[in-house]
Amino acid sequence: MFANLKPLPTDPILGLMAKYRQDTNPNKIDLGVGVYKTEQGDTPILSCVKKAEAFRLENETSKSYIGLAGDLGFCAKMESLLLGEHKALLENRVRTAQAPGGTGALRVAAEFIAKANPNASVWVTTPTWANHIGLFSAAGLTVKEYPYYDYENKGLLFDEMMATLKTVPKGDIVLLHACCHNPSGMDLNAEQWQQVADLAKEVGFTPLIDIAYQGFGTSLEQDAAGLRLLAETVDEMIICSSCSKNFGLYRERIGACSIISESSAVADVANSVLLSVVRSIYSMPPAHGAAIVDTILGSEELTAEWHQELAEMRNRINGLRSTIVEALHSRGVAQDFSFIEKQHGMFSFLSITPEQIERLQKEYSIYIVGSSRVNVAGVSQANLDYFADAVATVIK
Numbered sequence: 424m425f426a427n428l429k430p431l432p433t434d435p436i437l438g439l440m441a442k443y444r445q446d447t448n449p450n451k452i453d454l455g456v457g458v459y460k461t462e463q464g465d466t467p468i469l470s471c472v473k474k475a476e477a478f479r480l481e482n483e484t485s486k487s488y489i490g491l492a493g494d495l496g497f498c499a500k501m502e503s504l505l506l507g508e509h510k511a512l513l514e515n516r517v518r519t520a521q522a523p524g525g526t527g528a529l530r531v532a533a534e535f536i537a538k539a540n541p542n543a544s545v546w547v548t549t550p551t552w553a554n555h556i557g558l559f560s561a562a563g564l565t566v567k568e569y570p571y572y573d574y575e576n577k578g579l580l581f582d583e584m585m586a587t588l589k590t591v592p593k594g595d596i597v598l599l600h601a602c603c604h605n606p607s608g609m610d611l612n613a614e615q616w617q618q619v620a621d622l623a624k625e626v627g628f629t630p631l632i633d634i635a636y637q638g639f640g641t642s643l644e645q646d647a648a649g650l651r652l653l654a655e656t657v658d659e660m661i662i663c664s665s666c667s668k669n670f671g672l673y674r675e676r677i678g679a680c681s682i683i684s685e686s687s688a689v690a691d692v693a694n695s696v697l698l699s700v701v702r703s704i705y706s707m708p709p710a711h712g713a714a715i716v717d718t719i720l721g722s723e724e725l726t727a728e729w730h731q732e733l734a735e736m737r738n739r740i741n742g743l744r745s746t747i748v749e750a751l752h753s754r755g756v757a758q759d760f761s762f763i764e765k766q767h768g769m770f771s772f773l774s775i776t777p778e779q780i781e782r783l784q785k786e787y788s789i790y791i792v793g794s795s796r797v798n799v800a801g802v803s804q805a806n807l808d809y810f811a812d813a814v815a816t817v818i819k
């Protein structure tokens with residue numbers, strides 16, 4: 424029976440990583456995978472994480488089951504991180520389950536939606552993180568797209584986006600990136616978030632917020648501002664969060680799925696469905712990452728240290744945006760790259776052609792995914808000139 428299987432293409436980003444690893448060029452640069460990197464090219468273990476780990480080893484007393492929703496202390500702290508002051512108001516209506524990474528949270532949300540409304544379509548931005556499409560399709564849901572990024576003018580297609588969202592049927596889901604839109608780096612401003620919230624209320628679609636980069640855009644608070652605005656406006660919504668990037672805990676697989684319902688009674692029913700979904704996929708989430716996040720957010724000192732480390736990562740990325748623009752412009756390229764400075768988070772489209780991307784890989788060992796999305800954090804003072812020379816040469 425297995426011989427009947429047809430091979431499927433490898434994930435483009437994971438395939439690119441494998442190629443990069445095999446490349447023996449000492450000047451090679453990986454701008455593909457979306458993980459934070461330091462000036463030395465490492466993905467660091469944050470010092471607040473190391474301290475939380477030591478504290479946990481010292482104080483942990485039990486290795487028993489943690490339950491379907493995972494670590495309840497972690498869940499409550501994530502709700503505070505996401506909802507801020509709104510948590511108190513929404514307390515009766517929100518239920519959170521810890522999940523294996525942002526991806527796990529999204530997959531749980533997909534199965535949850537399929538149970539609430541099997542005919543729901545999930546509307547995603549064009550473009551979006553490629554895995555969104557696979558994740559929702561895998562739960563049997565239809566995935567539709569709405570305009571978002573303007574490749575030509577390097578901005579948002581906000582009017583077109585709103586025009587499409589006006590046509591979304593009641594009961595459908597609209598997925599929004601809370602901040603640091605992957606792959607474009609372009610986010611909604613406060614006024615635009617308000618318009619989306621009002622429209623959700625008017626039309627009756629359910630927003631699903633994917634927040635995988637909180638703290639990497641402007642600040643922890645600012646990056647959740649749109650989400651909070653929605654939460655205070657609509658009756659129900661879903662939030663899928665990830666601690667992979669902002670705590671540097673990628674491999675621990677740690678995130679959460681939060682469901683906000685219209686009332687406390689509905690929230691209890693929704694929670695029973697949420698936990699039943701969890702039970703049938705992976706039963707219980709891994710404990711380790713959640714315990715570390717719980718320890719950090721439970722300690723004023725470690726939280727302050729985390730804020731500091733997060734700000735350093737964010738500042739390095741924002742600094743790099745300007746540095747890259749300057750380096751390209753100083754090489755006399757005809758193209759204007761100043762749009763890069765308007766973007767948030769790790770990602771940017773470089774607006775170069777697939778042929779130029781291929782040349783960068785073949786001739787310079789610079790690895791960029793085919794959509795021209797680059798991970799800005801992969802550039803460093805050490806490789807900046809090599810990178811800018813190569814880009815300037817291939818786009819001439």
Ligand SMILES: Cc1ncc(COP(=O)(O)O)c(C=O)c1O
Pocket residue numbers: 457523524525526527552600605633634635665666667668673677678
């Ligand atoms: C937009 C978006 N959502 C969700 C995720 C998933 O995060 P995790 O690594 O925690 O599964 C990612 C990771 O790349 C992402 O970019």
